[in-house]
Amino acid sequence: MARVVVDVMLKPEILDPQGQAVQRALPRLGFQGISDVRQGKRFELEVDGPVDDAALARIHELAETFLANTVIEDFVVKVEEPAVEAK
């Protein structure tokens, strides 16, 4: 079992109203020094068996056709090492 993460973010040229709303609120909450905030989606996929090139290609296809709207969004596929359980 391995975990593959797909991060989906709006393309840089696309306005991000949610991110802007967060950014505008920061000074009011006392947080300075953050010049931009972008908000996107994170998918964690638990994959049966080894994550070989074929599996990654399939997940890339899945992200492209289903998880991201590639007209306005970019996505990144990453294999995450299984977190060592804290004893």
Next chain:
Amino acid sequence: MARVVVDVMLKPEILDPQGQAVQRALPRLGFQGISDVRQGKRFELEVDGPVDDAALARIHELAETFLANTVIEDFVVKVEEPAVEAK
């Protein structure tokens, strides 16, 4: 300028209807071998100046009070190395 990423995911014990909806649709779309899907939020913060311990502590506080609902969500704060522009 550095980028700090805050990943916000529902706690494992909290039902994730969006993730389940994605997972149930996968076989219909021809994707097998994915046993679980969790969906969360990803925030990319552009931070002015160096990201030292004090800045990270502030961002951790920001995530705890504003970006995540810590009753039902966990969050992870990560400093992301500036991506080298592909030449």
